[in-house]
Amino acid sequence: MTLLRDIENMLMTKLTKFDAAEYLDSEEVIAEYLNAALEDKDPNIFLAAIGDIAKARGMTELAKEAGLGRESLYKALTPGAKPRYDTVLRVIRALGVELHTVPVHQNPIPTRRSSGRASARR
Template sequence: MKKPVAFDAADYLDSEEVIAEYLNVALASEHPDLFLQAIADVAKARGMAQLAKETGLGRESLYKALAPGAKPRYDTVLKVIRALGVELQMTPVPRKA
């Protein structure tokens, strides 16, 4: 009997389009930890050492900031998002009549 292999989303984040869609779906969730986990998955896919270099943050600091339950500072999230090659954009939500 084969042993099950753990799923790792980072293994499938192989294009800008896939990464952007993955982050958008996570951002749309009501659970903020899901978005943070998605950022961590993308960071892992891109390489944490390279991300640390691009953001000017230490690797250990990045791991802590992107850990489940972490409450990273807004400026840290922005640095990471920009270094990952994506940006946050707001669109109006139709109001209920």
């Protein structure tokens, strides 16, 4: 009977919804959060992460810092939205972070000059 009561108590316990915005309290944490979101192939994950950060910072304040209207920012961060690159870049900069690239492969990619074809024509 105690096991049954324990299970009933567990089922009756209300769980609070996780809100990432509560933990996004520094530019370092924000940068790591965005990097993790960028690892996902679904671009909506990245937009959702920006939305979480915007919520943590305050949509109105972030929109102002990015030079956007608050409504425009909401629309850009809506799931399925396809915001312009310059909009995303303005928001990223307003968040106090930058995007950088790193090579996926360590092997050099052959170019027209290094492929040997150009020297064979001479």
